[in-house]
Amino acid sequence: MLQHNQTVAAIHDLSGVGRCSLSVILPVLSVMGVQACPVPTAVLSTHTGGLGNFVFRDLTDYINEALRHYQELELNFDCVYSGFLGSEEQITHCAEFLEAYPKALAVVDPVMGDHGKPYKTYTGQMCRRMGELVCRADLITPNLTEAYMLLGEEYPTVPLTVSQAKRTLVRLSGLGPGYVIITSVEMADGQMANLGYDKEKNAFWRVDCRYVPVSYPGTGDIFASVAVGALLNGDSLPMAMERATEFLELCIKTTYGYGTDPRMGVMLESCLFWLTKEQTLTRYAGL
């Protein structure tokens, strides 16, 4: 059921080209009927993944000043949702933001890396300190690389069995969050899957993904923002996971078919309409 006037403080970077972070998070949340209030952590000319010498302007001082202003205005947010951070100090400011709104749904996308490697601007210390945000979160949405970075374990070189996957989800929820979603997990049965865990219900979920042999930046941001919009609109955890998975498949398949430069991200503009339509969600399964 659509709950009106939901507001999200979205603490992410703004990358001008390459369709990631706020450039995709704002349209996704808007089209889902949720008001997204951007709190930019940095401004970049492009994302950091293979488009050359990107311009990077750090906005560390901005975050806590913006928070102070919102507190002066006695504004409330239904959700605080953080992602890509520009500096280590921003972890402290993000934690303050989460603490300022204890009733808000706290979503931490621990953006740090992909394909087993950290992103260019992420230092070891930033990765280690990400735990300070994760422990304050109701929901975290790491990819498999980030999941293992959070646990301080080696990235697995072989697909995961169901029991390994469950153990990883439970260990992540042990860091704090009641809901854990891990994206793009290669399972031992040959499927790629998005996995979820609800600590209170002790329920494990999976939504299998249709494989496409190209990787695009920003897909983690699109997945997490659809899941956030869906939960704020009243979806259950597995429904939110399925909605996000299906939408991403539409974005990826559409883009793959046009054969555009993968570094430019997915063709979000051609796909946003899907989020405005009612969907029957029956693909999710227990893990």
Ligand code: PXL
């Ligand atoms: O989509 C994650 C992301 C966000 N922001 C910036 C990035 C990336 C991934 O490469 O470079 C700036």
